Amino acid sequence: MKRFRTIAQEYLLSIRVGWFLARRQIMRSSKGTTALIIFIMALTFLNLVVVSGLLVGLISGAAQQFQESYAGEVIVTSEQGRTYIENSPALLGFIASHPRVHTFSARYMKGVQVLGTLSDLPQKDKKINQIGIRMVGISPSAEDSVTHFSHLVMKGQPLSDGDEGYALIGANMIRKYSSFGDVDIPGLELLSDVDVGSRVRMSMSDDAGGTIQKEFIIKGIVKSKVDEISTRMFITDKEFRRLLPVNQTQIQEIAIRTDKSYAPTLVAEMKTFMGNNIARIQTSDDAIPSFLRDVETTMGVLGNALSSIALVVASITIFIVIFINAVTRRKFIGIMKGIGISPVAIQFSYVIQAFFYGIIGSGIGLVVTFGFLKPYFAANPINFPFSDGILVATFSGAMVRIGILLVVTLIAGYVPAKLIVRKNTLDSILGR
Amino acid sequence: MIKATHIVRSFGEGDLAVTVLKGISLFIDSGEFVAIIGPSGAGKSTLMYQLSLLDEPSSGEVELDGVKTSGLSQAEKTSFRLQELGYVFQDYALLPDLTAVENIALPMLMQGMRKQDALVKAQKALLRIDMGEKANSLPSQLSGGQQQRVSIARAIAHEPHIVFADEPTANLDSENGQRVMESFLALNKEGQTIVMVTHEAEYAKHAKRIIAMRDGLIVSDEKRA
Numbered sequence: 001m002k003r004f005r006t007i008a009q010e011y012l013l014s015i016r017v018g019w020f021l022a023r024r025q026i027m028r029s030s031k032g033t034t035a036l037i038i039f040i041m042a043l044t045f046l047n048l049v050v051v052s053g054l055l056v057g058l059i060s061g062a063a064q065q066f067q068e069s070y071a072g073e074v075i076v077t078s079e080q081g082r083t084y085i086e087n088s089p090a091l092l093g094f095i096a097s098h099p100r101v102h103t104f105s106a107r108y109m110k111g112v113q114v115l116g117t118l119s120d121l122p123q124k125d126k127k128i129n130q131i132g133i134r135m136v137g138i139s140p141s142a143e144d145s146v147t148h149f150s151h152l153v154m155k156g157q158p159l160s161d162g163d164e165g166y167a168l169i170g171a172n173m174i175r176k177y178s179s180f181g182d183v184d185i186p187g188l189e190l191l192s193d194v195d196v197g198s199r200v201r202m203s204m205s206d207d208a209g210g211t212i213q214k215e216f217i218i219k220g221i222v223k224s225k226v227d228e229i230s231t232r233m234f235i236t237d238k239e240f241r242r243l244l245p246v247n248q249t250q251i252q253e254i255a256i257r258t259d260k261s262y263a264p265t266l267v268a269e270m271k272t273f274m275g276n277n278i279a280r281i282q283t284s285d286d287a288i289p290s291f292l293r294d295v296e297t298t299m300g301v302l303g304n305a306l307s308s309i310a311l312v313v314a315s316i317t318i319f320i321v322i323f324i325n326a327v328t329r330r331k332f333i334g335i336m337k338g339i340g341i342s343p344v345a346i347q348f349s350y351v352i353q354a355f356f357y358g359i360i361g362s363g364i365g366l367v368v369t370f371g372f373l374k375p376y377f378a379a380n381p382i383n384f385p386f387s388d389g390i391l392v393a394t395f396s397g398a399m400v401r402i403g404i405l406l407v408v409t410l411i412a413g414y415v416p417a418k419l420i421v422r423k424n425t426l427d428s429i430l431g432r
Numbered sequence: 433m434i435k436a437t438h439i440v441r442s443f444g445e446g447d448l449a450v451t452v453l454k455g456i457s458l459f460i461d462s463g464e465f466v467a468i469i470g471p472s473g474a475g476k477s478t479l480m481y482q483l484s485l486l487d488e489p490s491s492g493e494v495e496l497d498g499v500k501t502s503g504l505s506q507a508e509k510t511s512f513r514l515q516e517l518g519y520v521f522q523d524y525a526l527l528p529d530l531t532a533v534e535n536i537a538l539p540m541l542m543q544g545m546r547k548q549d550a551l552v553k554a555q556k557a558l559l560r561i562d563m564g565e566k567a568n569s570l571p572s573q574l575s576g577g578q579q580q581r582v583s584i585a586r587a588i589a590h591e592p593h594i595v596f597a598d599e600p601t602a603n604l605d606s607e608n609g610q611r612v613m614e615s616f617l618a619l620n621k622e623g624q625t626i627v628m629v630t631h632e633a634e635y636a637k638h639a640k641r642i643i644a645m646r647d648g649l650i651v652s653d654e655k656r657a
Binding site: 016020024340341425426429 | 481486487507510511512513514515517518519521525527528529530534538539541542544547570586587
């Protein structure tokens with residue numbers, strides 16, 4: 001015990017002397033060199049956090065948009081093979097009266113055909129300007145409160161609750177606005193010559209085997225990187241109910257806004273409430289297509305691989321810096337050992353220097369990440385074909401990476417210091 | 433007290449081996465001021481390195497203040513040098529990142545003294561050599577003579593039993609060399625044991641005992657009044 005205490009005291013003394021030496025070496029070293037090393041460490045930190053954060057953010061951006069523009073925190077849809085959510089009125093009542101539900105939007109849906117050219121009869125050798133599309137009946141005000149739907153109108157005007165004979169159509173269904181409008185993809189049908197103000201004819205079958213037709217004026221074009229928005233046609237729910245013999249029992253989607261942390265509880269409560277009635281009730285995270293999750297995982301792995309390379313580069317940088325520093329000061333290291341300064345104290349002085357470079361570089365990286373880059377990418381997302389990429393970086397995650405970076409830095413500082421300090425004292429003093 | 437018994441120091445192996453010290457024995461008592469002189473290649477610096485634990489003899493024993501040093505580990509030797517010995521090197525050997533006062537305080541910090549106490553004591557040591565106003569100067573801001581005096585202050589501030597000086601005047605002009613010798617004389621007057629290696633007879637004559645070496649052997653050992 002006494003021996004342990006003595007060793008601990010010696011180490012504490014060595015740390016104190018190491019700190020004394022390191023502080024003065026940093027203070028009196030070349031400011032330019034110190035700034036360069038810190039700059040490299042800051043870049044390394046950014047490489048660790050930002051590169052992987054952006055890669056994951058490309059997919060997280062898609063997930064975020066899926067939630068904000070379409071699903072809310074909880075989405076209820078009809079089960080596969082079913083045309084609507086069973087016992088919808090009771091479920092709507094439950095949702096409307098739930099104290100933790102902020103707002104919600106119920107949607108009706110039906111597959112329809114839309115004819116884009118009404119004035120001319122189609123020529124024999126020309127395809128009819130017609131597409132199959134999912135028509136959605138929404139309450140514009142309720143939908144806006146859930147998904148800010150009106151903000152997604154890229155051209156024209158949003159729907160109003162009292163609109164009749166007007167429709168919004170997804171940009172991906174119109175050749176002029178679709179990302180695939182300039183290529184011919186077999187099976188992909190797009191409307192030509194349709195824009196805001198155009199008249200289109202919708203036709204659909206009713207339950208009795210007949211056909212229902214109605215003409216709509218395109219009031220606006222909606223565009224989102226969420227396919228569920230950009231590939232649909234929207235009319236008001238009142239008009240939808242007038243067209244089809246449906247009522248509130250035949251709702252097909254309900255998007256609900258609640259606190260994100262409460263979403264799983266709400267899902268469980270709704271499942272309990274629904275009992276044997278069949279519907280698919282999911283949090284938006286669970287409802288995201290699985291391929292997006294797979295891509296997110298892959299991006300995460302890729303980001304970690306790049307981060308590992310950055311760590312290796314950082315450790316080599318610190319190793320070289322400390323090694324060159326120690327080699328050029330070998331004579332002085334010998335003198336220090338000669339006058340009785342313990343090798344451990346000298347090694348600590350270099351480890352503390354490496355720690356200083358690491359902590360200041362990481363600190364600057366942290367400020368740049370959370371003070372500038374994260375807000376910047378939130379305000380100016382990267383325009384990716386299927387998402388608006390954001391920077392995914394959590395403070396706790398950044399702290400873990402700082403921890404890893406510092407451990408690597410300390411090792412990279414200690415090893416070269418040890419290599420030089422252990423050389424023969426007299427040889428070091430005499431430069432042999 | 434220094435007691436060296438049949439010190440041999442060889443470099444290289446086999447046919448290429450060169451023996452620099454050829455079985456030197458000597459005794460230096462506490463409070464002595466000894467100058468080791470001799471021509472270049474006589475082995476005087478090599479002898480000092482053995483006596484001051486900076487090097488290990490190929491054979492023989494060095495005893496310092498009653499401690500047989502051949503049995504000490506490197507860490508124990510480092511600690512022994514810190515507690516018992518002081519060094520003045522030919523090229524001053526001040527640490528370039530530390531000011532004069534910090535250079536002097538460093539060994540005392542390693543001894544466990546509080547930083548403030550060490551700096552105060554270092555400041556006093558500087559005042560003793562008339563360099564109080566240069567306390568916060570970096571070595572690069574001092575002349576050669578000033579650096580050597582700071583080096584002497586560093587060697588004695590932590591109150592070692594023995595001070596070793598290796599050619600302390602070699603890089604100095606005669607005026608500064610004289611001031612260094614005066615510092616040594618003053619220290620010795622206070623009872624400090626000093627072992628100085630020099631090839632300059634005019635400085636050696638200040639010592640109370642002169643050991644002359646040639647070809648790795650002591651050729652004369654003369655005490656002066």
